[in-house]
Amino acid sequence: MSVFVDRETRLCVSGITGREGTFHTLNNKRYGTQVVSGVTPGKGGQDVEGIPVFNTFHDAVEQTGANTAMIFVPPRFAADSILEAEDAGIALIVAITEGIPAHDELRVYNHLARNDDVRLVGPNCPGILSPGKANVGIIPAAFFKEGNVGVVSRSGTLTYQIGNELAQRGFGNSSIVGIGGDPVPGTSFIDVIAAFESDPETELIVMAGEIGGSAEEEAADYIAEHVSKPVVAYIAGFTAPPGKTMGHAGAIVSGTSGTAKAKQEALEARGVRVGQTPTQVAELAAEIAGSLAR
């Protein structure tokens, strides 16, 4: 098992004919993901190395049975593309695009919230990897193997760092989910942790958060009430000064809220162990896995 993407995933890529879009689509296909189609308005009828391209998501869904969309178009077109995918009946939309205007994200989020049959992951995220099954996005799959640790993170490269430290200690992953660093993520830590809780393959959950917002604090409350599996957390940004956006649009300490320390305290108060470094996260995971085995 795994969460969100697996062998049943039938992927359609919006922006498949762009340079980056083509590159990552083919990477995902090589990994074994079923990439069934792409969408680029005006290029319907063409193909990208055998993958058929359509003008609209509606055509792609009708003719190729796509159930998952990956959004690779530039920021000014991304919100529209997400809305089109939802309108065409896509169940899972993974938005890689970085730099989407915040008000666009707000409208998309509130519109999608009215449809229980759709999930948006991202925007500004590295995607989802279920090792051995499917890769939707830009996560370098070669570093990860199948296993029982579920990873959820706001940051791409930090996920690779933590995943690599886990791999060096012999851990594999059920799924790795990047929820993205924007102010309005479609899928929250809580959504992914809930999915890992009900996924039989996942035995241990690692969440990597960062400064800004209150998603980690909300996750802490949720974990205390609803999660039976062990959770290890990491928070990036202890040294971040207030009022400065640290790369991610969502990563900003405003006033007294959103600091790494406040997040760490909220998590520890709910019994979640927090590693101080990516290395320590892997050590904590190893310790917990050892006690699970006994």
Add this chain to the structure above:
Amino acid sequence: MDLLEYQGKQLFARHGVPVPKGVPASTVEQAVAGADELGYPCVVKAQVLIGGRGKAGGIKVANDRREAEEHAGAILGMDIRGFTVHEVWVEQASDIAAEYYASIVFDRAAKKPLVLLSTQGGMDIEEVAERDPGAIAKLHVDPLLGFQDFHARRLAFDAGVDADVIRGVGALLTKLYDAFVGEEAMLVEVNPLIVTADRSVAALDAKVTLDDNALFRHPTNAELRDVSGEDPQERMARERGLTYVKLDGNVGILGNGAGLVMSTLDVVAQAGGSPANFLDAGGGAKAEEITSAVEVILSNDAVTAVLFNIFGGITRCDEVARGLIEAFAQIEPTVPFVVRLDGTNDKEGRALLAEADLPNVHTEATMLGAAEKVVELARS
């Protein structure tokens, strides 16, 4: 991006939010001419992106030409908590009967705009929130529905606005919401929102934060960026498309991906070092961008050692190595570098560095090891 008060007021005025008449000025002559045109009394207000201007002496009432000249002369060039005043806003004085507070914030937790209204304006709203939380009326607005008249009425009644200005305050909130959505702001704040002696309402101050990601749709707003207060290194980085934040320490840092760079700063601090900057080279950075980034990092004289922490996904480690080699050819840095390369094409990257044999460049296998090494080198 934060706007100066007068820029915010001009933006409000475009959406019909009532604001007092005023003129921006960057010289004493312009300020006096503006004051003459507006008539006396008028107010000379320092335009800086920091609060507490009044207490610092940056807001003064001028009753005649001589006072306008005196105040403009004193305020222009003044330092307010580290910000130099380059511009003043000369504004018609208002006859204030009451001071309210209104704002609209982009509420990330609720994922909806949040509108706030209080009759206790003119002071720090955080203090009001702490002392008397019931004094602030709050309402979330469904962004797909927009701000309706009933929203305005509920807020006005909840806040206890004087009965005769409920309509006026409601109309102002509606226009403020138009500005928030139309200009794609993350925050619009009016403190104080005044009720005048003749019972009309106006925004006497304006605090506006715009969404940088939406500026491509608002070219006139994009031109408002105040570069005078911007750190020169941060400006250089922005112009080169790099995400750079200057910090107080001496360890220069370059990484790929915001989360990993934040984590790198933390690990360097835990190793006993002090980061000089945050620099995210971004996903898929090419050699030229890396070279450019090295230049930005080294333009800060405080830097005594530099750490590269790369975990390549879409970024290729061989490109990073080429960028560093090119930077050595162009800039000939004198400080030591510690480089940690993992991920896509890491072997190629490490091989390139070994072959180039750059002076004082050390490679480390792990993030922790690299952090410890750079801290040691930064000290010596």
